[in-house]
Amino acid sequence: MNLKSKVIRKNVFYSNIPGSRLVLFTFLFGLFLSGCSKTPIRETTVNQPAPIDTTASTYENGVFVVNEGNYTWANASISYITNSGDSVYQDIFQYANKRGLGDVAQSMKILGNKGFIIVNNNDRIEVVSLTNFKSLNTITGFSSPRYLEFVDSTKAYVTNMKANISVVDLRKMTIIKSIQTPYWTESLVRFGQYMFVTCMGSFNLPPADRKAQVYIIDTKTDMIVDSLLLGKDPVSITVDRKNKIWVISTGGYNNYEAPTLSRIDPVLMIVDKTFTFPAQQGVPSRLCINPTGDTLYFINGGVFQMPVNATALPTTALIPANGHLFYGLGIHPTTGQVFVSDAVNYVQSGYVFKCSQSSGQVLKTFTAGRIPGSFCFTTTTKK
């Protein structure tokens, strides 16, 4: 049956054995390969970025692009785009602090001269100086933190994917208490004395079993005082100039139900308006508002624009996707320009487009880091 066994026993005379030279060669080859490197073998880039002149740059007048990085790869980074001149600086945290930012940078907020970067999968917040982006503090002890909102200059709330809202003392830079929520809390916005926090339900439950709601928290007592039921997976919340609160619910994953845009009257504590998106036709996310508070923006494939007094959802995109994977969205607080990111295929550098708020036309394209997910704009505009 087996051809091999039959033949193996028949021997051919073979006198000159070339083996010795070969053994020696491979041995030496191995030694050569092993012996030559003494510097640590770490990640390298093909096109090394041009050196950045640190003394010239500050980080007080521009746009921070929060690049999530790949989950568990610890390659999160911050890119910085200057307001004047459109210069872009990559990986500024690494550059300023000589260490990586960590695993999954979720979002960033600014208070005064300090930036708060939420590093989701390292359960910490890096507090940096906007003068030089050096780390001032590291706040630890979160449970998959998501977003931060300031109550005042001494206190902030941080939502967590794995339950509880963390209350941070901004003087001590520590978590002082937890507001117990059994479920994943996501997006939050402050309205006067109250904080409106969206709650996705339990991370580990399917959409059918998730209870989506908005918690209303009295920031004086840190107590949940009320809650409102919403569509599944309320991912984004914002407040308009008429003091109405808007929430996008994606409907849960796998198209569990149709997505909705809800308007909350925070005084009456009711949902006073609900727009339902057509089922199975894309999923809206990343709700933002313009500086004047009269126009909403969101991503639903393309970027859509909707006046707060509109009677129906917009049907035409301001910025059509055209094959791009729009991932993060931000509206510039002074110019009103639309910043939208393209995460490409999540495993290479992403892009940021700066677009006109009226025509949607791309004004400038920037390269960013891996998975640019959110934007943070400096609050004061210096010339």
Added chain:
Amino acid sequence: MEVKANLVPGNNGYKKVRFDSLLLLPYRDADLSTVLSQVSTIFIKEYSPGNLATTSFRGTPANHTQVEWNGINLNNPMLGQSDLSQIPVSAFNEIEVLYGAAGLTRTSGAFGGVVNLVTNPDWNNRIHAVAAQTLGSFENYTTQLNFIGGTSSFQSNTRLNYTSQRNNFPYYNENTGETVTQHDANVMQYGITEEAFWKIKDKHLLTARVWYSYDDRDIPPQVVGSYYLQKMLNKTLRTVLEYKLVEKYWNFSFRSAFVNQFMNYRYDNMFINDNHRYYSWLNSARFAYTRVKNLTIKPGLDYTYEHVRSDDYSGIKTRNTLGFYLEASYIFNDHISSRLVLREDFLDGKFMPFIPALGFDYKPFNKINLYLNANASRNYRYPSLNDLYWIPGGNPELKPEYDNGLDGGITYNYPSKNNAFFFETSLTGYYSWMHDMIVWSPMPSNPSVWTPQNVSAVNARGVEASLNLKWKINKLQITSAGNYTYCKSTNEKTTSPLDQSLGKQLIYTPENTFNETINLICWNFILGYNVNYVDKRYTSADNQSYMPGYSLSNIILGKSFVLHNFVISLLVKVNNVFDLDYQSVENWPMPGRNYSMTVKFEFKK
């Protein structure tokens, strides 16, 4: 000297390589990832000691390598891939590697191939008892006890192994500019294996196997970032019954196995404490008919039932797979033989894609051991249970992944007259087109939730070359085994206009790998040198960033003392001899030079 071919030529056109117990001897205290990375052509992606080690076989993702223990699938049933760091080498005797389409005789879905860990009885054995203790750097200890005993018709094989690792190695952290010590990388693992073989009149063979393994480990921290303890526990019981009947013109074999696996993942800071309980019942029957001259027809039937209760799935998930199998081997003449493999699976009553594979072997000369082989195949892989049911994100709408492959090669071996010299070499090329490949990416509806989709297409092609020498000069034995692989595995589908990854090498897939092992044996001394080189691995799909290539060298030195029936051996290993500071996977630390010493007592009668 025992002369054994590592390559198995004449396998009717399908590539098969065997690593025998002699070759595995220096690795008895190690795990499977160490062996494969040092001696095989399979690339091992090692995260950090004590953490995950996964395969990339012929440029395919990890879930396209099926690891089996005597034909029983060891891949994690939920992930569909194996963590090789959890499989101790002491649990088996030999490794056989079935490349590409060769794996179709065992299973569908392994586009890369199948790694089968084999234990076979030695009917000449009467008593063979082994006790071995290994002490290694970083508080790593391994204890092994084997008792193999029996007669010419009955053999029992009992093995116990216990491993405890602290893995508290120092490494240079460029983020802090300091040398720090790795922490929370503990592993505690033990296993008990009992295998019994009965032979009746060279006609009936009955085999019973039981393997219980327990693995409790920390998930160690990365270089960057804060750390909260994460733990993984894995308890698995595998029981197998096999029966084989050999008649003159036909034979029949039947195997039934039951697997009971419990897994727990704990991450207190994230309030995660998830249990997964998996049961499976695997049955396989093969009938071989050889009455017709030069033709072997082998029909077969496989039935697998899987049952999973996971805290991350909604309710209990089950899966019934019924597979029809037909293999026909035909020997045309002394020069040409062939094998046809056909497979059709029904998954929960649904027809899966039909699998055909056809291979040829050609031996042009009578007196020269030169073989040419080629095969063409189609394969599919059904999504893993996590792909389908994981909450959140699992996608029950997923379709199977497809592969169309070609593979061909040339093998030559030369044994000298007196068996003092043996030489074998082979060169294989393969080409594989995979489409509807499953990729997890953030969901548009909720980017914090990832979901799998059939989006990617991959073209993997490459070359594998090997050269093995066994040479005896008076008292000195020299063995040398070298492998080189070239693998181009590229992304062939993009959707976004800015995507720069079209035609680019897949991430963490080295284009070139090379390994070489040389052993010198004399007067019961053994001196061995191993080097393995791994080319750069890209970390971005557009190939703009990468982990540079490196090569690691390891040395072994051993001596055995023989006293009648007793053998006492001492084996010292130096790993990473040149104290290379490297990372295999970005941000996961690896140890520098490290040592281990094994003392082994053997009694053989």
